[in-house]
Amino acid sequence: MTDAFDPSSRPGIALAASSAEDVGDPRTFWGDAWRILRRKWLFWVSLTLIVIFVTMAVFPQLYVWPSPSPDDPSGLHCKLTDTRLGPSFSEHWYGTDVQGCDYYAQVTYGARVSLTVALFATLITVGLGILLGGLAGYYGGFLDSIISRTADGFFALPYLVGAIIVLSALTTSDGRQTWHVTVAIGSLGWPAVVRLYRSTVLQVKQLEYVQAARALGASDFRILTRHILPNAVAPTLVYATISMGAVISVEATLSYLGIGLPIDSISWGIMLQEASNKIERSGHLLWFPTGYLIAASLAFVLMGEQLREAFDPRFR
Amino acid sequence: MTDTTVAFEPSIRNGETLLEVDDLTVVFDTEDGVVQAVSDMTWSLAAGETLAILGESGSGKSVSVQTLMGLIPKPPGRVVKGSIRYRGEELVDASAAKLRQIRGSEIAMIFQDPLSALNPVYRVGWQIAEMFRIHRGASRSDANRRAVELMERVGIPNAAARARQYPHEFSGGMRQRAMIAMALALDPKVLIADEPTTALDVTVQAQIMELLQEIQRDTGMGLVLITHDLGVVASVADRVVVMYAGRTVETGPADPFYAAPAHPYAQGLMNSVPRLLGERFRLESIPGSPPSAINMPNGCAFHPRCPHAVDRCHQERPAFVELTDRPGGAACHRTGEF
């Protein structure tokens, strides 16, 4: 990765501040990236969507206003007589589900599980990937061989098969839990991050400022954290953002197939599974969670693309 | 146009003006505002002549030829005024088809880094032969034969075998020779060399300069050498143009220029070149650094670094005037005073 802004790549102009007096205010890599991002409408679209979904996950009360009463403690107006009502502007915006509960509330609450799984699975993926990729790229040799070959092995394993194996290994007599799915997805995603981060580390460690730090007597830990990580992490951050979107779909896929989240969780995938055999008569049960799923997933993928363009000097 | 007409036509009259750059101003629209890459640049090139455009990085020395070769990305680049004429024909607003025809076959260019200018996946001979196949419609075997001839002509030993090699198998000097061969393929009347020797070792630099000079003698083409290195072009340049901060600060015939540059910047540049001969002085350097293109000083752009600057230099941009004591011109308020 070269630095954020390289004026020499533009013919004939010296934009780099040069005389000692007009160096200007500090401009950072992140500052430059922000200056690029804020002019992109897709960035604002995806940011808005992400903010909506994140607040939906953390404070669903902002979006649904349950009114608990003695005969309706959940406040979700579940009336079995109202089963599978269609959407209407007056009462149930998104209609109701099989139990006659408000579907808008259900779909909104579904964001929490989806985003939590996506966030933690991505954190596991990126954490493992940066750790192993950093070690492999920096030290090379035997360590690199072991880590890279293990990663290759994971690549050879079909994703769903891998997820089924991990999930069945984790599932105990208590049944499946949310964190099982998180760990399963997270533990299968890291090889891609290892490859990506390892290759950036290989590039960055050749650079003279890393050599300069070594010549100063800096420890490997210092070199890895202060010199390599900040300069190599941008592509991985982009990947992580896109991966958030992907994990949302993967979780839904697993849940839809019945090997994901426990059947009583409120999640878009579970809703899809339940709706799948009622599509002819109650299409709304399928369309609303699907729409949310696509919007949430797309928001992160789009954000990742915008970050990639802002971080990568070739796009500037 | 067929080969026969090219061969029999006396292609260039010696002394004929081939290229004229007149009052050229090119700007770039950047997020920090409009940046002047070159301002009011004027020069011309005659057949058989060697013009050296001297300047440091960011001086705008390459911008005029990049503009005429269509290498300026538009946007952000823009020609705001001035003209570039090739044999009297205006190029600034010429059609894309017209420009394509002139570039390559009439005006050719070689670059500093021959490795990135050659395609790594094709054999060197094939890349040179391609020029004949595409532009001259030569048959495959004919094109290959002529490519090998050209490679011999530019001093690549064992050319027939070398033609079958890939660019990475060539040394830096050989790659530059291959680039020159490719540039010469269509008998251009003007060759532009942008820092042709900068990436090369010193012993190879001399070889490449000698080759360029020899080819020019044989073909009578005009040669534009763009460089930061005053030494490398000293023996070949007929005239020089010195650029600073996007403006021409001095022009003139090479010999009197090298003997006594008139502009303080050119003087400073000459003094900061370390010498192999003579006394080992402390190097005379120009203090400070070139100004940023977004933040040009008022008046003369060189005044913050100039040892001779007076009040007037801070306020008023010096006009370009003819020198009185010798041919040439300089843009300095105090020309002739020191």
Added chain:
Amino acid sequence: MTSTESALPPPSGAPYAPSSDALLSVRGLVKEFPQRGGLPGRPLPPVQAVSGIDFDVPAGKTHGLVGESGCGKSTVARTVLRLEKPTAGAAMFEGADLFGMDRTALRDARRNIQIVFQDPFASLNPRMTVQTIIEEPLVIHGVSSGDEREARVADLLRRVGLSPEHANRYPHQFSGGQRQRVGIARALALEPRLIIADEPVSALDVSIQAQVVNLLRDIQDESGVGYLFIAHDLAIVRNISDLVSVMYLGKIVETGTRDEIFDHASHPYTKALLSAVPEPNPVTERVRQRIVLEGDVPSPADPPSGCRFRTRCWKAQEQCIHEVPALIDRGAGHPVACHFPE
């Protein structure tokens, strides 16, 4: 001048013992890089980047190591700094063996040996401010604390001709010459006794080169630091060096004081190099006879037998194919590795 002279090999050709009064004394340095590929059981021969070289850097003096690209001069710098593992040889820094040191000893030695790199764009971490970059050596070696460090960085910035106000700026806000000054300030932070400068000015503009060369000379005059100055530009080496060694294909072909090399060059390669350097004077340039070398530098994976320069030398004889010329004084007053010196 006594220390300068004792830093050269003895004229007799006797074994070149590590010099006790030299700051850095390198003997028999070899660095080979294994090549990947080749058939099983028949690996490719290693690339000999440096093939047994000796040189000294006297305290407070500059030894210029000059040669064209691929001659191994930068590998010498990296090996002496232990950024690469030497294949063979010894390097004594103030009497201590750099190549035999463990990690702790090496860390301590690195306080006294610093490096300035060629590329001012690549040698500074783009995510760090100038303050963080320059104080990093102080932090790593636990020298001084907080406020004191800030004052020290300000002082270093002034010393290299930059303004202390720029401490909180990032490298890409500076021009090439200014960045190189930041790199020099970082190298000076621990007040080292030896600075290895690996092509420190070749990426800079001519007018800026002169500034940086002058700065390096001023720093030496003030602090008495010794330089190993690696460059391909002979004119710059002449300007800054006390001693000069010319490298070709991993070996030193000629070594001596600056005047001996530049005024009485005796190895054909040195002569060719000198004759290739252009002077900015058209009148003398046009009549000057250049020695034009034939062909290219051979591959260091398969260097020629005998004298490595013989494939391009106009004086090569039968003897040059079979016999490696030793680096000894052959009557020129300084050591030359040539069977037929001038």
